[in-house]
Amino acid sequence: MTTAFNSQHDNALLECNNLSFAYQNQSILSNISFAISNKQFVGLIGGNGAGKSTLLRCLYRYLSPTAGDIYFDQQLLGAIDNRTLAQNIAVVVQELPNDFNLCAFDVVALGLVPYSTFFSSLSSSQHSQIIDALHAVGMFEKSRQGYETLSGGEKQRVLIAKAIVQQPKLLIMDEPTSHLDIKYQLEIMQLTKSLDMTVLASFHDLNLASAMSDRLLLLHSGELVANGEPAEVITNDNIKAYFDVEANVVSHPTGEHPMVIYDYQRLAT
Numbered sequence: 561m562t563t564a565f566n567s568q569h570d571n572a573l574l575e576c577n578n579l580s581f582a583y584q585n586q587s588i589l590s591n592i593s594f595a596i597s598n599k600q601f602v603g604l605i606g607g608n609g610a611g612k613s614t615l616l617r618c619l620y621r622y623l624s625p626t627a628g629d630i631y632f633d634q635q636l637l638g639a640i641d642n643r644t645l646a647q648n649i650a651v652v653v654q655e656l657p658n659d660f661n662l663c664a665f666d667v668v669a670l671g672l673v674p675y676s677t678f679f680s681s682l683s684s685s686q687h688s689q690i691i692d693a694l695h696a697v698g699m700f701e702k703s704r705q706g707y708e709t710l711s712g713g714e715k716q717r718v719l720i721a722k723a724i725v726q727q728p729k730l731l732i733m734d735e736p737t738s739h740l741d742i743k744y745q746l747e748i749m750q751l752t753k754s755l756d757m758t759v760l761a762s763f764h765d766l767n768l769a770s771a772m773s774d775r776l777l778l779l780h781s782g783e784l785v786a787n788g789e790p791a792e793v794i795t796n797d798n799i800k801a802y803f804d805v806e807a808n809v810v811s812h813p814t815g816e817h818p819m820v821i822y823d824y825q826r827l828a829t
């Protein structure tokens with residue numbers, strides 16, 4: 561394995577080449593290859609157990625792939641030092657380890673200061689940045705509340721505020737809207753899109769994924785079975801084959817992306 565860039569995609573910020581992952585002998589991801597260009601918003605979709613979280617965990621280096629290479633910003637992911645990685649990749653996941661009993665404000669502050677200097681004082685401009693980000697996600701009122709005591713949706717909004725101040729090159733989100741009511745789903749997604757970052761986010765809501773994403777990756781049983789624009793991936797055949805339901809894909813009334821209308825009476829036959 562070499563740390564030299566061996567890309568097949570010149571302007572890729574993130575690239576996976578033949579990535580596989582297994583727990584003991586149980587294969588979870590097989591031979592996954594794709595590239596994400598700078599500033600793209602990419603949605604990751606697939607049924608329960610398809611491997612979405614596992615793939616994302618490999619990409620933010622929580623798990624090590626069993627085979628294959630991941631390149632971030634033209635460097636082998638495994639060769640990037642922890643501090644550089646933490647500055648460049650932000651992660652919004654359901655559960656964040658909270659060993660320090662942090663309040664919402666502190667968690668957002670972690671986006672600005674390395675952990676080692678966390679307890680030194682923030683400059684007044686850093687303080688303002690944090691307050692602005694908490695306002696942007698509607699969490700200013702709860703900024704002194706313990707992170708662990710926040711609701712699932714509130715935690716997700718705080719982690720997005722952290723990403724806003726951190727300004728990473730890549731934002732990885734695992735089901736970022738799963739705990740959000742519809743207003744916050746739309747607000748947080750619009751906010752995320754306005755950040756001018758490269759985003760890779762997993763979704764269960766195919767209509768939200770379709771509306772937000774420039775491109776979609778569709779996983780099924782640990783394999784990447786489709787990779788393209790929403791109209792190429794959200795098709796009647798793919799919904800039936802990979803989600804096991806009957807649906808009719810139409811064009812959203814705005815005409816800009818496909819929309820799935822489910823047949824609530826029938827599973828796929």
Ligand SMILES: Nc1ncnc2c1ncn2[C@@H]1O[C@H](COP(=O)(O)OP(=O)(O)OP(=O)(O)O)[C@@H](O)[C@H]1O
Pocket residue numbers: 583588606607608609610611612613614615
């Ligand atoms: N620690 C583990 N040991 C063994 N198998 C695991 C472990 N963690 C996850 N798996 C298995 O890996 C597969 C992929 O899980 P993963 O969480 O990546 O799927 P997912 O697409 O994110 O699913 P969901 O939509 O249900 O959240 C599942 O079959 C799961 O049971």
